[in-house]
Amino acid sequence: MISITLICVGRVKESYYTQAAAEYLKRLSGYCNAEVIELSEQRLPDAPSPAQIAQALAREAAAISERVPKGASVVAMCVEGRESDSAELSRTISDFAGRGVSRLCFVIGSSHGLSDTVKSAAVLKLSLSRMTFPHGLARVMLLEQLYRAFKIAEGGSYHK
16 A cells, blocks of 8 residues: 655644544545645744845755655655646556655645755646645645545545
């Protein structure tokens, strides 16, 4: 069974996002070992300089690197990543599994994104959309799409 880790920089404060994420984690448990790791977002002043943002992203990258499971293939969730439909995501996960990948680690960055270090270390860069979403909603959307991908792979009726 494949293991999927979501590393998310930033805490979800809204209970409705937390509850939705927990529901999809529960649903995913029938298809994979899934976990979410929350890391603290670096504090920045109200109007941070580009250098301050770069330093914060570097510190977040170090924290992310420490938490990536050993041997995991990293998927960076970033706006410049490849957009994918649900069926393609399902095929991508199946392709990883078919090549012997037993651990996938999806990384969602902070409000300033991910450092180039994290993105360059990723085997795949994906985008949920070119639109901007609240952090908690992006987490729920990714979890839902992962669940949908497994349902597509099994030929279930969840995906229409």
